[in-house]
Amino acid sequence: MAYGNSDHTGTAHPYATALEALADPTRRAIVERLSAAPAPVGVLAAGLPVSRPAVSQHLKVLGAAGLVISEPRGARRIYRLAPKGLAPLRDYLDTLWDDALAAFAAEAHRASASDWKDSS
Amino acid sequence: MAYGNSDHTGTAHPYATALEALADPTRRAIVERLSAAPAPVGVLAAGLPVSRPAVSQHLKVLGAAGLVISEPRGARRIYRLAPKGLAPLRDYLDTLWDDALAAFAAEAHRASASDWKDSS
DNA sequence: CAGAAATGTAAGCCCTCACTTACGGTAAGT
DNA sequence: ACTTACCGTAAGTGAGGGCTTACATTTCTG
Numbered sequence: 001m002a003y004g005n006s007d008h009t010g011t012a013h014p015y016a017t018a019l020e021a022l023a024d025p026t027r028r029a030i031v032e033r034l035s036a037a038p039a040p041v042g043v044l045a046a047g048l049p050v051s052r053p054a055v056s057q058h059l060k061v062l063g064a065a066g067l068v069i070s071e072p073r074g075a076r077r078i079y080r081l082a083p084k085g086l087a088p089l090r091d092y093l094d095t096l097w098d099d100a101l102a103a104f105a106a107e108a109h110r111a112s113a114s115d116w117k118d119s120s
Numbered sequence: 121m122a123y124g125n126s127d128h129t130g131t132a133h134p135y136a137t138a139l140e141a142l143a144d145p146t147r148r149a150i151v152e153r154l155s156a157a158p159a160p161v162g163v164l165a166a167g168l169p170v171s172r173p174a175v176s177q178h179l180k181v182l183g184a185a186g187l188v189i190s191e192p193r194g195a196r197r198i199y200r201l202a203p204k205g206l207a208p209l210r211d212y213l214d215t216l217w218d219d220a221l222a223a224f225a226a227e228a229h230r231a232s233a234s235d236w237k238d239s240s
Numbered sequence: 241c242a243g244a245a246a247t248g249t250a251a252g253c254c255c256t257c258a259c260t261t262a263c264g265g266t267a268a269g270t
Numbered sequence: 271a272c273t274t275a276c277c278g279t280a281a282g283t284g285a286g287g288g289c290t291t292a293c294a295t296t297t298c299t300g
Contacts, residue, residue: 016145023143024288025136035219037226041247054289056248075246075297081220086213093206093213099155100201107158107200144258161277174259176278195267195276 014066015092018085021065026050027058031067031081038080040073134186135212138205141185146170147178151187151201158200160193 021027030044041059045052059079062068067085071078141147150164161179165172179199182188187205191198 016148019139019148020143023140026288028136028139031216032219035216035223037223042245050288051290052246053248053291057288060248077247081223083220083224086217086220090210090213090217093210096151096155096201097206097210100203100206103155103157103201104203146258162275170258171260172276173261173278177258180278192267197277 014088017065018067018089019092021061021067022089024058024061026054027062030055030058030062034068034079034081038078040076040078042076044079133212134208137185138187138209139212141181141187142209144178144181146174147182150175150178150182154188154199154201158198160196160198162196164199 022031026048029048033039033044033047041052041055044059045055048055059068059070063070065085066088067082068079069082071080142151146168149168153159153164153167161172161175164179165175168175179188179190183190185205186208187202188199189202191200
């Protein structure tokens with residue numbers, strides 16, 4: 001098991017927080033919008049069916065997940081995607097992918113004697 | 121009402137369901153376990169801090185997300201990762217990544233003003 | 241300096257969802 | 271056939287989180 005721990009035994013790894021952050025449709029919409037161009041909170045909220053404070057809260061979550069960074073520009077605050085923010089998540093999925101393929105190959109090569117096989 | 125159904129971006133695409141499925145720590149643990157080798161429900165539940173029916177429900181969600189497939193083997197039912205299940209999610213993240221990079225490049229190269237930009 | 245504009249935060253409501261126990265159904269063993 | 275094992279589903283409960291309104295703060299503008 002090359003992965004950390006997905007359960008509750010450990011601190012949240014970057015990929016976990018990113019995954020949980022992107023699970024929300026509104027947050028995905030925000031991220032997709034920011035993937036086109038940076039924007040302040042007000043503009044983001046204007047294009048969404050939720051209130052502006054809701055967007056602020058979502059941005060806070062996205063920031064904690066390392067997916068978004070902000071820069072104060074006068075009274076406004078410009079939000080943009082963190083370029084490397086998706087890297088941990090992508091790596092995690094790649095590892096899952098590779099392990100699954102390896103397991104599939106091993107399964108095809110030898111079709112028995114796993115631990116879950118009947119233990120009579 | 122708070123827009124009960126969650127989709128601003130259109131009909132629930134596969135990557136969305138996969139994302140929401142993997143957001144749960146228990147389901148991630150199941151997927152990671154299956155990425156090592158196929159297993160029946162009982163074995164999966166034995167390695168998790170939840171009951172067996174809970175695992176069944178999670179597997180149903182993962183199946184609906186296209187991440188897991190099952191094959192009845194005698195009285196048991198063997199679950200394994202769907203090799204192509206992660207593809208839509210990976211593609212989605214790749215697109216997001218590429219768009220963000222393009223936006224960053226455009227930002228650095230920008231000449232014209234966006235609507236929210238301050239004039240100066 | 242007063243007013244407006246833009247944002248973050250607090251308090252609270254409500255709905256989703258993960259989990260449990262209880263039950264019904266199918267396949268293997270004796 | 272009876273019993274045992276394994277599994278999926280139904281019903282109900284509790285905690286988490288997303289949303290809203292109200293408020294405090296900072297900054298630009300006239």
